[in-house]
Amino acid sequence: xxxxDGDRPQERTDRWDRVPxxxxxxxxxxxxxxxxxxxxxxxxxDSPEPVRGDRWRxxxxxxxxxxxxxxxxxxxFVVYELYVTDLLTDRRQDQLAEQLQEDWAEPGPxxxxxxVEIGDAFGVLRIPRLGEDxxxxxxxxxxxxxxxxxxxxxxxxALPGEPGNVALAGHRVGKGSPFLDLDAMQPxxxxxxxxxxxxxxxxxxxxxxxGDLAADPSGIxxxxxxxxxxxxxxSPTPNQAAGAAPSGSYLTLTTxxxxxxxxxxxxxxxxxxGAAMPKAxxxxxxxxxxxx
Amino acid sequence: xxxxxWRHLPGGTGLKTVQALVLxxxxxxxxxFVVFPWVEPxxxFNDVTVGD
Numbered sequence: 001x002x003x004x005d006g007d008r009p010q011e012r013t014d015r016w017d018r019v020p021x022x023x024x025x026x027x028x029x030x031x032x033x034x035x036x037x038x039x040x041x042x043x044x045x046d047s048p049e050p051v052r053g054d055r056w057r058x059x060x061x062x063x064x065x066x067x068x069x070x071x072x073x074x075x076x077f078v079v080y081e082l083y084v085t086d087l088l089t090d091r092r093q094d095q096l097a098e099q100l101q102e103d104w105a106e107p108g109p110x111x112x113x114x115x116v117e118i119g120d121a122f123g124v125l126r127i128p129r130l131g132e133d134x135x136x137x138x139x140x141x142x143x144x145x146x147x148x149x150x151x152x153x154x155x156x157x158a159l160p161g162e163p164g165n166v167a168l169a170g171h172r173v174g175k176g177s178p179f180l181d182l183d184a185m186q187p188x189x190x191x192x193x194x195x196x197x198x199x200x201x202x203x204x205x206x207x208x209x210x211g212d213l214a215a216d217p218s219g220i221x222x223x224x225x226x227x228x229x230x231x232x233x234x235s236p237t238p239n240q241a242a243g244a245a246p247s248g249s250y251l252t253l254t255t256x257x258x259x260x261x262x263x264x265x266x267x268x269x270x271x272x273x274g275a276a277m278p279k280a281x282x283x284x285x286x287x288x289x290x291x292x
Numbered sequence: 293x294x295x296x297x298w299r300h301l302p303g304g305t306g307l308k309t310v311q312a313l314v315l316x317x318x319x320x321x322x323x324x325f326v327v328f329p330w331v332e333p334x335x336x337f338n339d340v341t342v343g344d
Contacts, residue, residue, distance in 0.1 A: 065293045073323065080328045142341045144333045154341070169341045179340070231343040255340045262339040 081174045085148070089176030092149045096121045096137040104196050111196040113159040116140045123160060124194040125151055125168065125178075128289055129185055136178045138193070142169045151178050151253075154234055160193040160200045161276045164246040167234035172255045172266070179255035182266055187213055187222050190288035191251055191270050199277040201288045202251040202270035218247070224267045225257055233267045248272070 100121050116122045118141040125136045142152040151170035158164030170178035187206025192199060206213035206222035213222035220238045232239050233254065236246035249272035257266035277286050297315070301308040332338065 061295075062293055069293075076320065076323055077328055077331075080324055081332070084324055084328075085332075144338070147338075147340065152341075171338065171340055174338075226342070228339060228342060233342055254342050256338075262336055265340070265342055267342075 085174040126192040129189045130181050148175050163249050164236040165250040165252050167252045169254045173259055182255055185268050197279050199286045201273045201286050203273045204270045220269050225264050238269050
């Protein structure tokens with residue numbers, strides 16, 4: 001019986017022999033990479049065709065570089081959204097807080113919140129549940145111009161302390177992420193609004209004894225997730241008609257849900273707890289800020 | 293593209309590296325402080341308000 005592979009080595013040697021300057025080389029070594037002239041594909045022709053191979057290679061390389069570049073730009077955009085906007089907003093918040101404190105320190109007639117114009121900072125929001133020193137300057141208006149600086153107050157909704165619904169919107173991720181952990185709010189949690197001369201303490205609706213956000217006697221849930229079109233959540237009485245008379249003093253926070261998405265809105269409702277507390281009496285803030 | 297830029301930068305390898313880094317930083321700064329702030333409000337995932 002003849003070994004079927006018997007004649008192979010001989011054949012291979014013949015083929016190697018055809019490679020110029022390789023005839024004496026050991027069979028194990030690979031032939032040198034042919035020069036980029038296309039000669040390895042059409043050794044018999046000496047036409048200027050090699051240019052075509054080069055062109056395809058350039059196109060493929062260019063396309064690859066373009067795709068890699070797009071990926072890098074997208075990654076950079078994520079970094080921008082998650083970190084750089086936070087830095088920019090934090091800096092702006094510091095400026096706004098300083099300005100606001102200066103304005104408030106100036107002697108003058110009592111300030112009327114109804115005279116606040118769109119884009120003006122008018123109060124400070126403090127939510128101990130979101131951090132011991134959580135304080136964000138609130139601006140009038142809810143366009144991106146305001147929201148990129150801090151939480152915004154829906155124009156036309158009640159002002160702090162008034163009957164009706166103080167509605168505030170804020171970013172969940174990026175732009176300082178004021179409402180990133182809004183889903184952590186529990187029934188009874190204080191949400192404190194500071195204005196020029198008063199503190200207002202709102203408390204998240206629900207049953208503080210059981211921690212059930214949906215079990216508020218008023219029927220208004222402490223937290224709900226709604227579609228972006230659900231304008232009724234900022235009605236004078238949440239979830240009622242926009243024209244209905246207010247049944248109390250509420251505060252509503254809106255942000256996007258789930259995180260990184262704008263598919264739905266996360267809503268937190270709270271009710272005013274007690275009357276306005278004059279700053280003259282409570283220079284360091286209401287006791288609710290430290291009860292936790 | 294990158295090969296072309298590299299070949300057209302003057303100087304030796306060290307100088308080319310420095311120039312390439314400067315170019316990279318310039319592009320990043322342009323993206324972060326000009327392009328992204330312009331693009332961002334036009335993207336849909338930043339809506340936090342109800343209504344409209």
